Amino acid sequence: MSARSSIGAARERLERLGREGRALPSILSADFGALAASIEPLLEAGAEVLHVDVMDGHFVPNITFGPPVVKSIRRHTDAFLDTHLMITEPLRYLESFGNAGSDLCTVHAELGLDPASVRAEADRVGIGLGVALRPSSELDPIVEAWAPHVDLILVMSVEPGFGGQAFRPEAVSRLARTREICRRLGADPTLEVDGGIDPQTAPEVVAAGARWLVAGSAIFRAEDPVEAFLSLSSIARAE
Ligand code: DX5
Numbered sequence: 363m364s365a366r367s368s369i370g371a372a373r374e375r376l377e378r379l380g381r382e383g384r385a386l387p388s389i390l391s392a393d394f395g396a397l398a399a400s401i402e403p404l405l406e407a408g409a410e411v412l413h414v415d416v417m418d419g420h421f422v423p424n425i426t427f428g429p430p431v432v433k434s435i436r437r438h439t440d441a442f443l444d445t446h447l448m449i450t451e452p453l454r455y456l457e458s459f460g461n462a463g464s465d466l467c468t469v470h471a472e473l474g475l476d477p478a479s480v481r482a483e484a485d486r487v488g489i490g491l492g493v494a495l496r497p498s499s500e501l502d503p504i505v506e507a508w509a510p511h512v513d514l515i516l517v518m519s520v521e522p523g524f525g526g527q528a529f530r531p532e533a534v535s536r537l538a539r540t541r542e543i544c545r546r547l548g549a550d551p552t553l554e555v556d557g558g559i560d561p562q563t564a565p566e567v568v569a570a571g572a573r574w575l576v577a578g579s580a581i582f583r584a585e586d587p588v589e590a591f592l593s594l595s596s597i598a599r600a601e
């Protein structure tokens with residue numbers, strides 16, 4: 363049984379959560395052998411959204427986990443599970459992730475999927491939908507095609523696949539450009555940034571329009587993860 367009252371509730375929660383600047387702990391950098399214990403202090407400190415990285419060893423070279431682990435996380439928390447699918451066939455799995463407890467699934471634009479079809483499947487499953495762009499992907503056509511159909515746009519600030527990489531500074535102008543195109547189209551998806559986010563890089567991405575700041579190493583590898591989460595959260599809320 364899911365901790366949520368109903369699967370469609372995911373979209374309602376997103377209405378509120380997506381409008382606010384926040385830091386999202388990325389569990390990729392947590393201790394997988396003690397996942398619940400690693401997350402617990404952050405939840406107590408007010409983390410309402412967790413970032414969950416799913417990798418298939420095909421779309422990216424690394425492999426993480428699938429719906430069973432999402433289901434286990436769901437048993438421990440009612441936090442909103444922002445699920446970043448770095449997998450080649452996301453459409454095949456949206457339902458499994460939704461049933462496991464994902465509240466939103468983000469698919470990668472580079473797969474060339476039809477935005478309306480993915481949206482229809484996310485709606486059928488009752489989850490939010492995001493689209494992610496690799497740092498080298500041509501931004502304008504992707505944002506123009508997807509913005510009307512998604513709840514979230516994830517501008518990657520590292521090459522997807524691994525935590526702990528250096529922030530790519532071009533993400534700042536890519537975020538600003540994404541915000542500009544969305545405004546022109548009258549769309550207001552949550553802008554998310556993922557990769558190399560820490561107290562040094564966070565202020566500039568927030569100024570460029572990022573609302574959800576994903577952070578793995580900067581939180582879980584910090585001496586005091588709660589303090590790191592709180593300080594990134596306050597930067598995220600600054601705009
Ligand atoms: C990378 C993942 C990120 C990762 C970020 O492919 O999508 O979510 O956890 O890690 P840091 O914050 O360490 O760059």
Ligand code: ZN
Binds near residue numbers: 414415556576
């Ligand atoms: Zn991610």
